[in-house]
Amino acid sequence: MVANNSTKNFSVTLRVWRQAGPDQPGRFVDYPATNLNPNMSFLEMLDVVNDELTVKGEEPIAFAHDCREGICGTCSCTINGKPHGPGKGVATCQVYLRSFKDGDTIVVEPFRARAFPLVKDLITDREAFDKIQQAGGFISVRTGAAQDANAIPVPKEDADLAMDAAACIGCGACVAACKNASAMLFVAAKVSHLGLMPQGQPERDKRVLAMVQTMDEAGFGNCTNQYECSAVCPKLISHDFIARMNRDYIGALFRSKFKPVSHASGGAG
Amino acid sequence: MHLFGSLFTSSIGRKFLMALTGLVLVGFVTGHLVGNLQIFGEPDRINGYAHFLQSLGPVLWAVRLFLLACVAIHIWAAVALTLESRAARGPVGYGVDKWVQASVASRYMRLSGLVVLAFLLYHLAHFTVGVAQAESFKGALPKWTMLESAREFGIPLATKGDEVPDVYSMVFLGFSHPVVSLFYIVAVGLLTVHLLHGIDSFFQTTGLRSAMWSGLLRRVAVLYCVIYFLGNLAIPGAILTGLVKPAAGTYAAHQLGAASTASNSARP
Amino acid sequence: MANLESKTPSGPLAGKWEKHKTEIKLVNPANKRKYEVIVVGAGLAGSSCAATLAELGYRVKNFVFHDSPRRAHSIAAQGGINAAKNYQNDGDSVHRLFYDTLKGGDYRARESNVHRLAEVSVNIIDQCAAQGVPFAREYGGLLANRSFGGAQVSRTFYARGQTGQQLLLGAYSALSRMIGQGGVELHANSEMLDVVIVDGHAKGIIVRDLITGAITRHSADAVVLATGGYGNVFNLSTYARGSNATAIWRAYKRGACLANPCYTQIHPTCIPVSGDYQSKLTLMSESLRNDGRIWVPKKKEDAKKAPASIPEADRDYYLERIYPSFGNLAPRDVASRAAMRMCDEGRGVGETGLGVYLDFADAIKRLGEPAVRERYGNLFDIYHEITAENAYQNPMRIFPAVHYTMGGLWVDYNLMSNVPGLFVLGEANFSDHGANRLGASALMQGLADGYFVIPYTIGDYLAGQKPVARTAAEGTAFKAAEDNVRAMTQRLLASKGKEPVSHFHKRLGKIMWDHCGMARNRAGLEAALQKIPALREEFWANVKVPGSADTLNQSLEQAGRVADFLELGELLCRDALTREESCGGHFREEYQYPDGECKRDDQNFAHVAAWEYQGEGKTPLRNTEALNYEFTKMSVRSYK
Numbered sequence A: 001m002v003a004n005n006s007t008k009n010f011s012v013t014l015r016v017w018r019q020a021g022p023d024q025p026g027r028f029v030d031y032p033a034t035n036l037n038p039n040m041s042f043l044e045m046l047d048v049v050n051d052e053l054t055v056k057g058e059e060p061i062a063f064a065h066d067c068r069e070g071i072c073g074t075c076s077c078t079i080n081g082k083p084h085g086p087g088k089g090v091a092t093c094q095v096y097l098r099s100f101k102d103g104d105t106i107v108v109e110p111f112r113a114r115a116f117p118l119v120k121d122l123i124t125d126r127e128a129f130d131k132i133q134q135a136g137g138f139i140s141v142r143t144g145a146a147q148d149a150n151a152i153p154v155p156k157e158d159a160d161l162a163m164d165a166a167a168c169i170g171c172g173a174c175v176a177a178c179k180n181a182s183a184m185l186f187v188a189a190k191v192s193h194l195g196l197m198p199q200g201q202p203e204r205d206k207r208v209l210a211m212v213q214t215m216d217e218a219g220f221g222n223c224t225n226q227y228e229c230s231a232v233c234p235k236l237i238s239h240d241f242i243a244r245m246n247r248d249y250i251g252a253l254f255r256s257k258f259k260p261v262s263h264a265s266g267g268a269g
Numbered sequence B: 001m002h003l004f005g006s007l008f009t010s011s012i013g014r015k016f017l018m019a020l021t022g023l024v025l026v027g028f029v030t031g032h033l034v035g036n037l038q039i040f041g042e043p044d045r046i047n048g049y050a051h052f053l054q055s056l057g058p059v060l061w062a063v064r065l066f067l068l069a070c071v072a073i074h075i076w077a078a079v080a081l082t083l084e085s086r087a088a089r090g091p092v093g094y095g096v097d098k099w100v101q102a103s104v105a106s107r108y109m110r111l112s113g114l115v116v117l118a119f120l121l122y123h124l125a126h127f128t129v130g131v132a133q134a135e136s137f138k139g140a141l142p143k144w145t146m147l148e149s150a151r152e153f154g155i156p157l158a159t160k161g162d163e164v165p166d167v168y169s170m171v172f173l174g175f176s177h178p179v180v181s182l183f184y185i186v187a188v189g190l191l192t193v194h195l196l197h198g199i200d201s202f203f204q205t206t207g208l209r210s211a212m213w214s215g216l217l218r219r220v221a222v223l224y225c226v227i228y229f230l231g232n233l234a235i236p237g238a239i240l241t242g243l244v245k246p247a248a249g250t251y252a253a254h255q256l257g258a259a260s261t262a263s264n265s266a267r268p
Numbered sequence C: 001m002a003n004l005e006s007k008t009p010s011g012p013l014a015g016k017w018e019k020h021k022t023e024i025k026l027v028n029p030a031n032k033r034k035y036e037v038i039v040v041g042a043g044l045a046g047s048s049c050a051a052t053l054a055e056l057g058y059r060v061k062n063f064v065f066h067d068s069p070r071r072a073h074s075i076a077a078q079g080g081i082n083a084a085k086n087y088q089n090d091g092d093s094v095h096r097l098f099y100d101t102l103k104g105g106d107y108r109a110r111e112s113n114v115h116r117l118a119e120v121s122v123n124i125i126d127q128c129a130a131q132g133v134p135f136a137r138e139y140g141g142l143l144a145n146r147s148f149g150g151a152q153v154s155r156t157f158y159a160r161g162q163t164g165q166q167l168l169l170g171a172y173s174a175l176s177r178m179i180g181q182g183g184v185e186l187h188a189n190s191e192m193l194d195v196v197i198v199d200g201h202a203k204g205i206i207v208r209d210l211i212t213g214a215i216t217r218h219s220a221d222a223v224v225l226a227t228g229g230y231g232n233v234f235n236l237s238t239y240a241r242g243s244n245a246t247a248i249w250r251a252y253k254r255g256a257c258l259a260n261p262c263y264t265q266i267h268p269t270c271i272p273v274s275g276d277y278q279s280k281l282t283l284m285s286e287s288l289r290n291d292g293r294i295w296v297p298k299k300k301e302d303a304k305k306a307p308a309s310i311p312e313a314d315r316d317y318y319l320e321r322i323y324p325s326f327g328n329l330a331p332r333d334v335a336s337r338a339a340m341r342m343c344d345e346g347r348g349v350g351e352t353g354l355g356v357y358l359d360f361a362d363a364i365k366r367l368g369e370p371a372v373r374e375r376y377g378n379l380f381d382i383y384h385e386i387t388a389e390n391a392y393q394n395p396m397r398i399f400p401a402v403h404y405t406m407g408g409l410w411v412d413y414n415l416m417s418n419v420p421g422l423f424v425l426g427e428a429n430f431s432d433h434g435a436n437r438l439g440a441s442a443l444m445q446g447l448a449d450g451y452f453v454i455p456y457t458i459g460d461y462l463a464g465q466k467p468v469a470r471t472a473a474e475g476t477a478f479k480a481a482e483d484n485v486r487a488m489t490q491r492l493l494a495s496k497g498k499e500p501v502s503h504f505h506k507r508l509g510k511i512m513w514d515h516c517g518m519a520r521n522r523a524g525l526e527a528a529l530q531k532i533p534a535l536r537e538e539f540w541a542n543v544k545v546p547g548s549a550d551t552l553n554q555s556l557e558q559a560g561r562v563a564d565f566l567e568l569g570e571l572l573c574r575d576a577l578t579r580e581e582s583c584g585g586h587f588r589e590e591y592q593y594p595d596g597e598c599k600r601d602d603q604n605f606a607h608v609a610a611w612e613y614q615g616e617g618k619t620p621l622r623n624t625e626a627l628n629y630e631f632t633k634m635s636v637r638s639y640k
């Protein structure tokens, strides 16, 4: 039907990073992957290779995955030097073999960042993202304390923009792609999503200050505005949000210093 | 949150300082270029201008210190952030390390910055301190006597008959050496490359950029850089190629003219 | 015989929940922090529950096998969440939502539960909006709705095609807040492998750290399971690959009853299978049916022809033909079975013959391509990505796939299983959807359970319990459970077989789909009940699990889960065999009306079948809880 939808089977060589554990030495190992169907997904190819390894009595390649439809953010391979591999706006699990040619050598590596320590083979630990969320990625509203949802109108444009930012799947490809291993795109997406909504205003300054501080402490690098992150982001989160966060952060920093201070010492009585 | 603490320790804070100092430096180099372009006018103009600057005394030193502080902060932030970013990749790098779309200028900011730094040191040695080409340094040249009084924006720069340092000749003499000129050209070229990303980056870092403006901002930045580069190229370029000759009666005209006829002529 | 007392409060339907809330016991605020609650799972149900309990002051320990709570399978839900807000003023009400859900479930759910669900649906939207969930809005800034899953009112709230993601991130943000404040202790990469029962009460769990392989004991005053559905027993499904039944299955083996396991939902609009390497079926949102028209060729001979070459007159828009009033929006089970019938007649399209067309040509003609792109562009993109076909030019091919499991652990009105202290929320329980779930109501149920039901009902249980000592995990029950887990791990690793785990999963999936899929019959189910135990035996004899127990070992994880599926699959078939009627997602070919519709048997089967484990190798016991419809008349569910 479509030109590249050939159904001819083909073969590639996979050059995969193997590392038994965080403190073990790692190296690239080549595996042939034969009899591939162009409609197969990249992860399905890894499944097949893993089954062959298992039958041979070798340990299969550990790789992270779950939903296999680009929404959970679990999958995280760097394929031929690009986090999530070929294609725009897709996660590793949405890469199909029709993006490769017969005889290709495909290099598969884990996401690399000090803040994402390696767990095994292609799996890294992205807990740092959770820590950033815990520092302020929320609106403090106890269950049951909410007023009627329509009591807070949100201009459609703001809601749409907030949704653009909120679409982030927390995969970490932005960090993996950034030459500085900076987490700015992820954090900016979070900060912007909540900062764009009226509900998010009371904690807006506190949030951005706390989340950036936690980001820095986690050992991510520093952005130099190169926009590699947004180019590989599976949800095409715009780096405009980084500019927005920069502004928010600097503003919050100054506001935090030049705001009158209340001397009330909490709910006495 | 401590304001100053956070500005000097957080990632965004230091980037912000870099952007602000960068902006000051852009302001300086722009003004400096405009000042330097006076070389194409009467010798009175640039010499009067230089004399005026020198005569500012403590104000000049205040400006110099401020600029120095900006350079220092800019470089400190650049180094500190870069070192952190290097470490942030982690113990093992990529087997295949590829760029996806970052602009070429952005990839070489550290390199272009370093060359600019090297240039700056040389340049100060050359035209401010006078150790690079001591023989043609303004201090070693005979004073220039102002032919007319010079005014700019209503401010008197120098009065007729003042004896002022002959910056005009210094520049002509300095740039008549091809190696010196070429180095200047390469350096301002790299500075332009630095600014190409730097100006864009400034808007992003300070949060003034957005998709709506990015195209326009980018074009403004590119236009600025082209003009800046051409302006800077013009001075050594014109002197080196001989398109512009020193005005008759200046020391440089005398020297260069003499140099072309009697290469071994002694200095007066 | 298990105790299946539903604890439904008395009184008028609409007042039951209110009355119950005022009558159940409370835990004094100062005492709450003395109680520890284990919550397994952080999908919509788990994270909303963990966050809310922590806000109330309980000490919560949250376990997930994922590397982050945000990755739970709930993240994948696309379409939306129902709530009886009646913001559209189109005649919706709590009662109507209640009625639709009950009828949609083919009268196999508890009235009282469903009514409560409809009541709290309203609060869910308030809560989520306050958390900053970026729901779709109208230009005036108020919330937008759409009609979904065949509902005749617009009551579905949505956030683009990522409603589940946004709701989960909302709950995850609440959870993150409580983790940050120390109210919740998060254990990611931690798979629960057993429930510990002390003196008849659930008092802890055994957990394997998926990174280090360490097996640890955790004690608490109550255990909440919110571990999702078991649809991956079919291998291919719309579920995330990691979704599994281990938590509920091991709880079942510790005495919790598993109710109505045969109620599985098959979703009509998924992308068809393309080859045997396939690992996952991708759902195309149901909303496509709002504008797309479903058809197959009238003549078998046309099935392999290019769709464009089939003239209008030779196309059979079978849903519009058979169900004129609902047409392409007929409920999921109805639409799925109709598609299956078309394929059985040999009129299925695509290479495998297992597919029907979902055609947008008319919509494009009517609305223009830009409008269609605006509405469904991202879905068309997904379709293109997976199939490399352009659905603007050619009709999509779709086919039904396993999508949701209505069955689950039996719970009473308080969401407590028959094991005291063991609570079950979300898709893991059986409670609110009866024999079929309507679109956009799983998200509603998960959040209702976690935000608004369990925070009240768990107090009723805890108030009667003395807080357990921290050292309780030293007891013999804990040791026995831990030994049990270690033994299973060892057994899997020791097997010197040849085949990878996936081999068995695929074969089990095929048996399940062939014999216990969209249409079931006695002969097929009996065959499955022969084949599954045989496959299970083969699994234990011939599975190959490389690697060791003390590191990350995905084969080992998978093996444990498939081992459970191999047991659960059998129970599922047994349940399907003993439910001799057709209802909702359970279609027995022997029980149908001449036009192929479900023929319910309210006389004999208006009950919940709650299976009780009797020990290895023994046939489980089928307990029943009668469903008494006090307020609604059970009618034939017709969508004509």
Ligand SMILES: Cc1cc2nc3c(=O)[nH]c(=O)nc-3n(C[C@H](O)[C@H](O)[C@H](O)COP(=O)(O)OP(=O)(O)OC[C@H]3O[C@@H](n4cnc5c(N)ncnc54)[C@H](O)[C@@H]3O)c2cc1C
Residues within 6 Å of the ligand: C040, C041, C042, C043, C044, C045, C046, C063, C064, C065, C066, C069, C071, C072, C073, C074, C075, C076, C077, C078, C079, C080, C081, C163, C164, C190, C191, C192, C193, C226, C227, C228, C229, C238, C239, C240, C243, C244, C246, C247, C283, C403, C404, C425, C426, C427, C428, C439, C440, C441, C442, C443, C444, C446
């Ligand atoms: C593609 C798709 C689209 C859908 N769209 C909609 C929709 O539009 N509207 C709607 O209402 N419903 C929809 N559903 C259904 C709905 O998403 C699910 O039913 C619901 O999200 C289930 O939520 P849950 O909290 O019960 O479980 P899950 O989200 O599945 O969460 C399970 C949690 O339990 C944990 N867990 C499981 N087992 C263990 C264990 N042994 N040890 C430790 N942790 C464990 C997991 O880590 C996870 O955190 C859709 C489903 C699919 C597949």
Ligand code: HEM
Residues within 6 Å of the ligand: B029, B032, B036, B050, B053, B054, B064, B116, B120, B123, B124, B127, B128, B138, B167, B171, B184, B188, B191, B232, B233, B235, B236
């Ligand atoms: C072709 C280009 C340039 C020319 C002709 C030029 C010329 C000069 C001259 C003549 C002086 C000495 C002025 C005096 O003695 O009063 C000077 C000083 C200086 N120039 Fe340049 N310059 C050029 C480019 C640059 C650039 C690109 C930079 C910055 C990166 C720069 C930075 C400086 C500085 C910092 C001083 C010292 C100012 C002071 O005395 O405080 N120059 N330049």
Ligand code: HEM
Residues within 6 Å of the ligand: A223, A224, A225, B015, B018, B019, B020, B021, B022, B023, B025, B026, B029, B071, B074, B075, B078, B106, B109, B110, B112, B113, B114, B116, B117, B194, B195, B197, B198, B199, B201, B202, B203, B204, B205, B206
């Ligand atoms: C002297 C040595 C210099 C070094 C080592 C240096 C280094 C750097 C580095 C590493 C960056 C960061 C790039 C980024 O964030 O994308 C930067 C930014 C910048 N530099 Fe320089 N630079 C130097 C001199 C200058 C000079 C002389 C100017 C101006 C004339 C200048 C102007 C800028 C500007 C405007 C930015 C953008 C700041 C931002 O928003 O990030 N720099 N520089």
Ligand code: SF4
Residues within 6 Å of the ligand: A167, A168, A169, A170, A171, A172, A173, A174, A175, A185, A186, A189, A229, A232, A233, A234, A235, A236, A237
């Ligand atoms: S911003 Fe994009 S790349 Fe980064 S974590 Fe979110 S989805 Fe992934």
Ligand code: F3S
Residues within 6 Å of the ligand: A177, A178, A179, A180, A181, A182, A183, A184, A185, A222, A223, A224, A225, A226, A227, A228, A229, A230, A239, A242
């Ligand atoms: S690629 Fe890195 S440099 Fe900044 S804009 Fe993105 S974080």
Ligand code: FES
Residues within 6 Å of the ligand: A064, A065, A066, A067, A068, A069, A070, A071, A072, A073, A074, A075, A091, A092, A093, A094, A169
């Ligand atoms: S596996 Fe979920 S995003 Fe790829």
